Amino acid sequence: QVQLVESGGGVVQPGGSLRLSCATSGFTFSRSAMHWVRQAPGEGLEWVAMMPYDGSYTEYADSVKGRFTISRDNSKNTLNLLMNTLRPEDTAVYYCVKDDYGSLDYWGQGTLVTVSS
């Protein structure tokens, strides 16, 4: 079965950096686009970033463009999110999500990122 397991969350000071990872199994990772979606505490869902199966381009939400970088390693079935210049408003649970062409079909359990001094 499809499994998506995020890691790397934690507490970081404003202006700091953090790298999230998502280990995947149960599907052909190298053929699937992948996304990050986040959810601030008590708030709704916000799409963050996408990378297609071959890593040929990226898409980002305006709120993270220029600060976050999505990447993937198809040899390790792993998706990453490098987050720089973090702000308090980046505090959220970050979900790794599998693409299903115009949709998101499988979600990880999420990893919490807290940006606070």
Added chain:
Amino acid sequence: DVVMTQSPLSLSVALGQPASISCRSSQSLVHSDGNDYLNWFHQRPGQSPRRLIYKVSSRDSGVPDRFSGSGSGTDFTLKISRVEAEDVGVYYCMQGTHWPWTFGQGTKVEIK
């Protein structure tokens, strides 16, 4: 960016009664391939979201048939024919036609 507007934002429904959630987009969600990439997700407290409906009306495997999606263009609806206790939580619509993908604010469903 495409703004997704859900209504109502909260809903209190008696067990066995129907429920309906509206989702309107600020632009047409018709993709160049002719599909409307409108999705519905359900999130129970403390859990990750789960997809219920994709491409307006296609139900995911394992989703009860009391859930149905309809609509086209800019106007979409999720209906629950008879609400059950396990249906509580927050429902989100999301468009996957235009970048960046965007979610509605969410509709909280509780049992009356």
